[in-house]
Amino acid sequence: MTTYGLLIDYEYCTGCESCVVTCKEEHDYPVGKWGIRVFEDGPWEIEEHRFNFNKIPVPTDLCDLCAKRTSTGREPICVHHCLANVITYGPVEELAKKLDAKSKQVLWVPQFKPYEAKGAFVHDPNKGLRKAAHLEVSENESAERMAAQRGDHRVEEI
């Protein structure tokens, strides 16, 4: 089975927290629980008048890679709402190549393996959505267990 993850290019993250808010709303997480947080590294002085100050988004153990959305061919909600376009969803093997090509990135693999959506995302001009080109969906025990813990209904298989 292909392992999916998120690649986050924090060099260009603005710290707007749209990913934090939309993830929380999408999953209806209660107060004190998040699927992703934005941490700060800095500010500290590298040299005179030059500072290091990074905003680093990091998914939490509650991140399920938006299983409901990705199982129907949609991208994760944090990817969809990141105005800086710094979050990429996809197979870890592909993301690792992008990670190797540029510094200041974080590659994330969740503890819960989600419903798996296979196929590259393509733009669908008729629906204004990005859909998986060749969608095959499967699910595993971890996704079911997590959905049960949250009290979700099962995602219909397509």
Ligand code: SF4
């Ligand atoms: S992929 Fe979904 S669950 Fe994971 S951090 Fe992004 S919005 Fe939250």
Ligand code: SF4
């Ligand atoms: S939505 Fe994008 S730019 Fe804003 S905090 Fe999240 S990763 Fe950074």
